[in-house]
Amino acid sequence: MIEIKHLQKSFGEKHVLKDVNLTIEKGKTTCILGGSGSGKSTLIKCLIGLLETTGGQILVDGRDITKIKSEMKLAAVRRRFGYLFQEGALFDSMTVGENVTFGLKYLTDVPEADYPKIIKEKLALVGLKEEVAKLNPSELSGGMKKRVSLARVLAVEPEVILYDEPTTGLDPIMSDIISDLIIDLKNKLGVTSVVITHDMHSAFKIADKIAFLYEGNMLLQGTPDEFRKTDNPYVKQFVAGSSKGPIQMKLMKE
Numbered sequence: 001m002i003e004i005k006h007l008q009k010s011f012g013e014k015h016v017l018k019d020v021n022l023t024i025e026k027g028k029t030t031c032i033l034g035g036s037g038s039g040k041s042t043l044i045k046c047l048i049g050l051l052e053t054t055g056g057q058i059l060v061d062g063r064d065i066t067k068i069k070s071e072m073k074l075a076a077v078r079r080r081f082g083y084l085f086q087e088g089a090l091f092d093s094m095t096v097g098e099n100v101t102f103g104l105k106y107l108t109d110v111p112e113a114d115y116p117k118i119i120k121e122k123l124a125l126v127g128l129k130e131e132v133a134k135l136n137p138s139e140l141s142g143g144m145k146k147r148v149s150l151a152r153v154l155a156v157e158p159e160v161i162l163y164d165e166p167t168t169g170l171d172p173i174m175s176d177i178i179s180d181l182i183i184d185l186k187n188k189l190g191v192t193s194v195v196i197t198h199d200m201h202s203a204f205k206i207a208d209k210i211a212f213l214y215e216g217n218m219l220l221q222g223t224p225d226e227f228r229k230t231d232n233p234y235v236k237q238f239v240a241g242s243s244k245g246p247i248q249m250k251l252m253k254e
């Protein structure tokens with residue numbers, strides 16, 4: 001569905017993405033792994049057109065979206081993508097229900113009379129009861145906030161969901177519940193998922209394909225099994241979470 005070819009993105013002299021190649025298949029879950037500052041969020045932002053690329057192509061259904069100049073046409077592509085922010089980014093001044101329908105109000109012409117039905121349906125998809133709609137985000141736990149954010153993404157019925165670190169900051173059990181939810185949504189709705197994560201346990205569980213971003217290139221792409229068995233010393237170190245190996249973290253600002 002999405003083909004990223006020789007993608008480059010620089011910020012001035014800083015070449016964050018040098019030659020990124022990745023195929024994202026329809027209805028599958030692709031996990032993107034990589035160290036802090038390796039450019040994972042930059043890649044996702046290029047995908048939804050929030051950042052202008054400096055080279056290469058991003059083909060969505062065969063069409064290069066990096067060449068689209070018209071705001072209206074770009075907005076039409078963006079509508080097909082749902083973006084789950086790392087922080088959840090719920091609006092504290094609105095109820096859960098208002099948060100869930102926020103995108104509907106601004107992006108669609110769905111009549112307001114349909115909102116209660118949609119709120120109920122989307123909350124059910126993420127395993128929450130209808131009563132939660134009346135609460136304020138401040139009354140929710142971290143795991144519930146993630147679910148509500150996901151319900152808000154689902155409300156606009158995207159074809160592709162981009163998750164930026166969906167399990168970060170959650171306890172291991174809640175992380176696993178969120179992983180199950182990602183699998184469940186794939187099976188129920190057939191959505192295409194792209195998941196940025198540091199959580200190896202989650203990646204191995206949910207991914208059809210894993211891609212490892214390192215120094216501006218996709219160092220390895222493959223099935224979870226291929227990742228477990230790889231001889232690549234960089235990937236092995238990352239998967240093991242070890243400070244010993246070829247990857248040297250840059251602790252000082254270059």
Ligand SMILES: Nc1ncnc2c1ncn2[C@@H]1O[C@H](COP(=O)(O)OP(=O)(O)OP(=O)(O)O)[C@@H](O)[C@H]1O
Pocket residue numbers: 011016034035036037038039040041042043
């Ligand atoms: N708008 C920007 N202007 C300049 N440099 C930027 C900008 N956005 C990102 N960068 C730089 O690009 C690099 C990659 O950042 P990015 O946020 O994509 O990393 P990441 O892999 O998502 O990291 P993390 O795992 O910590 O979220 C960093 O060195 C960052 O400083």
Ligand SMILES: [Mg+2]
Pocket residue numbers: 040041042
């Ligand atoms: Mg990031």
